Amino acid sequence: MFVRDRGHRPSRGGTRPLPDQRELVAAFGGQASDPVTDHPLIDWARALATLHRQRHRDPLGAAGIDCRRAELVAAIDAWVATKLPRRRYTEQLRARSLGATVDRMAAAHVHASHLLHTAEKVSDDRVHAAWYRLASLADEWTDLIVDV
Known part of the structure; x- marks a missing residue:
């Protein structure tokens, strides 16, 4: 469905740094993940999509939903800050x-x-x-993680 894929795959013998765009899109759609290769970002991505669907169904609950979204965004950023190796490209990711x-x-x-x-x-x-907007964001994700 998406144009670019730079071949990001799990590394042997360790936890892979970040999921690729297809894994995130599958999580947004609620697709079950593989517990062996699952990544914390997959769970957070699935939760964010669920919150966006809730926000669409319940606009009056937007404040609480947005608060929870902000917590998940902060959790992702905190994970990135502590789990990814400190290199020049990860500084760009953090920024x-x-x-x-x-x-x-x-x-x-x-x-x-x-x-x-x-x-x-x-x-x-x-x-x-x-769908074009989603594909553009998926490309942005790939560009961000390609060097990790």
């Missing part, structure tokens, strides 16, 4: 907030899925634009 990037991707996925299921025509320009 860009991976948590905020995952949150934007979750929001884009929820929005695109909603449009896909509710639009009168799948060929609607809004549906295309929403």
Whole structure:
């Protein structure tokens, strides 16, 4: 579904640094993960997408939902700060907030899925634009993690 994939795969003999864009998109859609290769970011990504869906269904609960989203974004950023090796490229990752990037991707996925299921025509320009936005964010994610 997404254009670029730079071949990010789990490393042998250790915990892989970050999940790739396909794993995140699958998590946003609620796909079950493999407990052997699961990553904490997958659980947080799934939770962020769930919160975005809740926010869509319950706009009056937005304040509490947004508070929880901010907590998850902070948890992701804290994990990045403590788990990734200190190298020049990780400083760039920390500066860009991976948590905020995952949150934007979750929001884009929820929005695109909603449009896909509710639009009168799948060929609607809004549906295309929403999926294009998600693909752009997925490319941004890949660009952020490619050197990790």
